[in-house]
Amino acid sequence: MASPLPSKSDALYIGLMSGTSLDGVDAVLFDGQAVLGHVHAPFPPALRDELLALNAPGANELHRAALAANGIARSYADVTAQLLEATGHRREDITALGAHGQTVRHRPDGFDGYTTQLLNGALLAEQAGIDVVCDLRSRDVAAGGQGAPLVPAFHRAFFGVADRDVAALNLGGIANLSLLFTDGSTGGFDTGPANCLMDGWIARHRGLAFDADGAWAATGQVLPELLTVLLAESFFALAPPKSTGRDLFHLDWLDARLSPGQAPEDVQATLLELTARSAAEALKAQMPGATSLIACGGGARNGRLMQRLAELLPGVAITSSAELGLPVDQVEAAAFAWLAQCFKEKRPGNLPAVTGAAGLRILGALYPS
Numbered sequence: 001m002a003s004p005l006p007s008k009s010d011a012l013y014i015g016l017m018s019g020t021s022l023d024g025v026d027a028v029l030f031d032g033q034a035v036l037g038h039v040h041a042p043f044p045p046a047l048r049d050e051l052l053a054l055n056a057p058g059a060n061e062l063h064r065a066a067l068a069a070n071g072i073a074r075s076y077a078d079v080t081a082q083l084l085e086a087t088g089h090r091r092e093d094i095t096a097l098g099a100h101g102q103t104v105r106h107r108p109d110g111f112d113g114y115t116t117q118l119l120n121g122a123l124l125a126e127q128a129g130i131d132v133v134c135d136l137r138s139r140d141v142a143a144g145g146q147g148a149p150l151v152p153a154f155h156r157a158f159f160g161v162a163d164r165d166v167a168a169l170n171l172g173g174i175a176n177l178s179l180l181f182t183d184g185s186t187g188g189f190d191t192g193p194a195n196c197l198m199d200g201w202i203a204r205h206r207g208l209a210f211d212a213d214g215a216w217a218a219t220g221q222v223l224p225e226l227l228t229v230l231l232a233e234s235f236f237a238l239a240p241p242k243s244t245g246r247d248l249f250h251l252d253w254l255d256a257r258l259s260p261g262q263a264p265e266d267v268q269a270t271l272l273e274l275t276a277r278s279a280a281e282a283l284k285a286q287m288p289g290a291t292s293l294i295a296c297g298g299g300a301r302n303g304r305l306m307q308r309l310a311e312l313l314p315g316v317a318i319t320s321s322a323e324l325g326l327p328v329d330q331v332e333a334a335a336f337a338w339l340a341q342c343f344k345e346k347r348p349g350n351l352p353a354v355t356g357a358a359g360l361r362i363l364g365a366l367y368p369s
């Protein structure tokens with residue numbers, strides 16, 4: 001069983017999340033039960049470009065990764081200062097920062113499995129003057145797990161109810177599903193791309209960071225042959241535990257599957273359909289009786305995507321996490337604040353049934369303030 005939400009206490013934590021969409025940092029102030037403040041800050045454009053580049057093999061990676069890890073620490077320290085100012089708190093009030101770092105490689109499988117979240121935790125502790133709990137995935141991988149997704153344990157604690165099975169779908173760069181069964185068991189896995197391919201495609205063709213509300217996708221037609229080719233990717237058919245990232249789903253992966261003459265807006269429509277179809281099929285396969293789905297992550301703001309999910313999941317009531325008190329951009333950052341709290345209280349943060357780890361583990365490494 002996951003660690004349940006502890007009682008509200010005087011202890012305050014800050015969660016810092018920068019996810020696979022690379023849209024920047026979300027920071028929340030968390031009191032063990034609720035979010036008390038939220039700040040979002042985009043990455044400086046040069047850092048964002050470098051992080052995107054570091055997701056693929058390249059020259060002089062060690063040096064570049066070290067500089068990027070410094071840049072992330074500075075961004076995290078800045079957003080922490082902004083959050084403290086916005087909420088009227090001092091750094092002495094905060095028990096710890098739960099800092100995700102930036103995933104640039106995720107290869108958890110096998111004897112040499114690893115997962116890399118760039119962050120100079122020492123520099124963050126130095127600059128913020130607050131204990132830093134980071135590297136929250138590696139221990140689960142060391143125990144044979146995927147190291148991801150980690151959020152299902154938090155979803156269980158925050159969204160689980162006794163009277164019906166509930167699923168939660170995070171639509172970030174990658175999509176991940178949590179399955180919260182009434183018997184107390186919890187499942188979870190990545191379903192595939194959410195926004196990372198759509199973001200990359202609209203950036204290439206229209207110079208935009210993302211397809212607001214899916215409006216561009218809505219001008220195109222789904223290409224059935226392309227959709228079939230994309231859905232043939234073996235990741236979609238894998239049984240859980242499973243996780244993925246930009247290691248697999250990147251524009252080169254898409255380019256290798258395109259045919260001449262396909263209109264960019266039709267490709268975008270097909271990518272949106274890929275996200276909706278892969279998530280909906282995964283839910284139907286793993287929780288056949290689902291009637292409730294909670295959506296979170298930036299993709300929950302994409303009206304066209306939410307419409308397609310609703311059409312593919314008749315009989316499933318889809319609500320936003322915001323309706324349950326946690327705005328869509330705050331869920332993952334709150335989860336990493338909660339994971340820092342688990343670490344400080346010496347409670348496990350992983351769910352072996354989700355990640356496939358050999359057992360419950362305390363997640364994270366500490367850089368004292």
Ligand SMILES: Nc1ncnc2c1ncn2[C@@H]1O[C@H](COP(=O)(O)OP(=O)(O)OP(=O)(O)O)[C@@H](O)[C@H]1O
Nearest residue numbers: 019020021172173174195210212213297298299302
């Ligand atoms: N209004 C909107 N319309 C369409 N898409 C949106 C909108 N707002 C945000 N998004 C999408 O949400 C993405 C950001 O989502 P989010 O911050 O949840 O991802 P992340 O946390 O970086 O990724 P992950 O959860 O995979 O780690 C943006 O890149 C964009 O594609």
Ligand SMILES: CC(=O)N[C@H]1[C@@H]2OC[C@@H](O2)[C@@H](O)[C@@H]1O[C@H](C)C(=O)O
Nearest residue numbers: 020103106148149150151174176332
């Ligand atoms: C390795 C990694 O960073 N994985 C992320 C990514 O973004 C979404 C999905 O893929 C999920 O598996 C995970 O993030 C969330 C926060 C998680 O661990 O639950």
